[in-house]
Amino acid sequence: MGRTEVRRNRTDRARARILGAAERVFATAGYAGARMAEIAAASGLPKANLHYHFKTKECLYRAVLDDILGMWLAATDQILPDSDPSAALAGYIRRKMVYSRTRPDASKVFANEILHGAPQIGGFLGAELRALVAAKSAVIEGWIARGLMAPVEPRHLFFVLWAMTQTYADFEVQIRAVLGRRRLGAQDFQAGAMLIERLVLLGCGLSPAPEQPPGRTPPAAPDRPGSTTPRRASARSRR
Amino acid sequence: MGRTEVRRNRTDRARARILGAAERVFATAGYAGARMAEIAAASGLPKANLHYHFKTKECLYRAVLDDILGMWLAATDQILPDSDPSAALAGYIRRKMVYSRTRPDASKVFANEILHGAPQIGGFLGAELRALVAAKSAVIEGWIARGLMAPVEPRHLFFVLWAMTQTYADFEVQIRAVLGRRRLGAQDFQAGAMLIERLVLLGCGLSPAPEQPPGRTPPAAPDRPGSTTPRRASARSRR
DNA sequence: GAAGAGTCTGACCATATGGTCAAGTTTTGT
DNA sequence: ACAAAACTTGACCATATGGTCAGACTCTTC
Numbered sequence: 001m002g003r004t005e006v007r008r009n010r011t012d013r014a015r016a017r018i019l020g021a022a023e024r025v026f027a028t029a030g031y032a033g034a035r036m037a038e039i040a041a042a043s044g045l046p047k048a049n050l051h052y053h054f055k056t057k058e059c060l061y062r063a064v065l066d067d068i069l070g071m072w073l074a075a076t077d078q079i080l081p082d083s084d085p086s087a088a089l090a091g092y093i094r095r096k097m098v099y100s101r102t103r104p105d106a107s108k109v110f111a112n113e114i115l116h117g118a119p120q121i122g123g124f125l126g127a128e129l130r131a132l133v134a135a136k137s138a139v140i141e142g143w144i145a146r147g148l149m150a151p152v153e154p155r156h157l158f159f160v161l162w163a164m165t166q167t168y169a170d171f172e173v174q175i176r177a178v179l180g181r182r183r184l185g186a187q188d189f190q191a192g193a194m195l196i197e198r199l200v201l202l203g204c205g206l207s208p209a210p211e212q213p214p215g216r217t218p219p220a221a222p223d224r225p226g227s228t229t230p231r232r233a234s235a236r237s238r239r
Numbered sequence: 240m241g242r243t244e245v246r247r248n249r250t251d252r253a254r255a256r257i258l259g260a261a262e263r264v265f266a267t268a269g270y271a272g273a274r275m276a277e278i279a280a281a282s283g284l285p286k287a288n289l290h291y292h293f294k295t296k297e298c299l300y301r302a303v304l305d306d307i308l309g310m311w312l313a314a315t316d317q318i319l320p321d322s323d324p325s326a327a328l329a330g331y332i333r334r335k336m337v338y339s340r341t342r343p344d345a346s347k348v349f350a351n352e353i354l355h356g357a358p359q360i361g362g363f364l365g366a367e368l369r370a371l372v373a374a375k376s377a378v379i380e381g382w383i384a385r386g387l388m389a390p391v392e393p394r395h396l397f398f399v400l401w402a403m404t405q406t407y408a409d410f411e412v413q414i415r416a417v418l419g420r421r422r423l424g425a426q427d428f429q430a431g432a433m434l435i436e437r438l439v440l441l442g443c444g445l446s447p448a449p450e451q452p453p454g455r456t457p458p459a460a461p462d463r464p465g466s467t468t469p470r471r472a473s474a475r476s477r478r
Numbered sequence: 479g480a481a482g483a484g485t486c487t488g489a490c491c492a493t494a495t496g497g498t499c500a501a502g503t504t505t506t507g508t
Numbered sequence: 509a510c511a512a513a514a515c516t517t518g519a520c521c522a523t524a525t526g527g528t529c530a531g532a533c534t535c536t537t538c
Binding site for chain 1 (some may be wrong): 267369
């Protein structure tokens with residue numbers, strides 16, 4: 001081991017620290033709104049240090065994005081020709097919901113990037129993502145051809161799946177406001193996931209999903225409306 | 240007529256020009272990324288003029304947002320206790336899709352605002368929107384109680400409806416990239432709308448939608464573009 | 479233990495950007 | 509017709525922000 005190992009660890013630790021802070025700041029402020037000074041503060045390092053590890057703000061931003069894209073692609077793993085459509089789709093939905101719950105900042109950074117025309121990852125969208133969707137769409141068309149599910153346009157199915165699951169991360173503030181929650185809880189994601197599963201499976205002519213991890217949740221108990229404190233709702237302005 | 244009329248027209252024309260340009264710029268750059276100089280250029284007016292009509296960048300931004308919120312609220316008009324659930328939901332979806340196609344910039348500005356924590360319209364979300372959703376949710380719960388549709392959590396139904404329809408405006412770049420289109424066409428929105436209708440109606444235990452305007456269109460081609468002019472909701476702010 | 483590469487940091491710039499202002503031009507009121 | 513109000517505009521600031529740099533500190537190697 002020795003030198004390289006240790007040195008890489010030191011550098012890597014710093015870089016990870018920075019990337020984490022950057023993801024948080026980019027998520028809440030967007031690329032243009034994020035300040036290097038704020039990222040520096042959030043990571044507990046002096047600003048000049050950021051510029052040592054990442055030449056420019058744009059480089060740092062790209063690094064954050066690259067960290068995110070992998071997960072994006074991985075989520076479709078279970079969509080394979082021999083999978084059971086019902087289980088595969090339900091699994092995909094659950095995975096996406098877990099992702100929205102555990103990595104909301106990543107989702108937001110991604111959303112922000114696309115919302116503003118994907119200036120950085122336009123290439124990724126047109127190449128890797130497009131290819132992935134083409135492949136997975138072929139799988140779904142195979143299922144349809146074999147009569148395993150109703151005919152739906154697979155690509156649009158992905159669009160609305162992404163939209164529904166990611167909205168729980170990206171538009172979290174709106175959902176919180178409407179539900180009157182201080183924070184979204186497991187129950188909220190649970191309720192969302194159940195509805196999405198229902199819409200997708202029934203919409204695809206499938207039966208309501210074979211529970212795959214040994215029966216964890218009772219099929220009822222969505223969530224009670226405005227049970228929690230009536231939220232104060234004045235517009236804070238900051239910007 | 241005379242004085243007031245003419246004066247208001249001059250000012251209003253300038254303000255409308257500015258608001259239009261601002262919506263475009265805010266949509267593609269976000270609040271922080273938008274430059275007053277760019278908005279000025281896009282509206283064909285000198286920068287100082289913007290500051291005459293809207294004191295600050297934030298005021299201008301709020302004015303753009305206010306212009307948008309009205310439409311948001313109006314879209315649920317047809318969801319009434321005595322409506323046919325199937326027609327009402329299908330109509331809502333179509334209206335939202337038309338909105339995504341005809342006013343994508345408005346949708347993007349709204350999305351951006353929420354994505355970044357709704358610093359300006361947090362109040363709107365917690366008050367007007369929350370109340371509206373509560374009311375419309377009650378309507379849906381009424382339908383459910385009367386056995387007109389399957390039991391689904393109405394609030395989450397709205398969340399995913401918004402997500403699915405607005406994704407065609409907000410994430411347009413991604414959809415274009417995956418579909419390999421230079422621009423999204425009527426066909427694409429058509430395909431999306433059909434899928435969303437299918438998922439929602441079947442998911443709610445409803446039959447695939449009674450066409451509502453008297454047999455105007457063969458079962459394909461439901462959408463008509465800007466049916467009524469999307470009215471400018473007033474509420475100019477200046478401050 | 480000294481050389482040297484790698485890592486860290488405070489102090490310092492250049493510039494871009496939101497905002498101002500005073501002097502013009504048009505429109506309105508009488 | 510003429511003054512006052514409403515509107516327009518080029519030139520001008522103050523400041524915030526991304527980025528730089530020279531020197532300090534730390535670790536590895538011989």
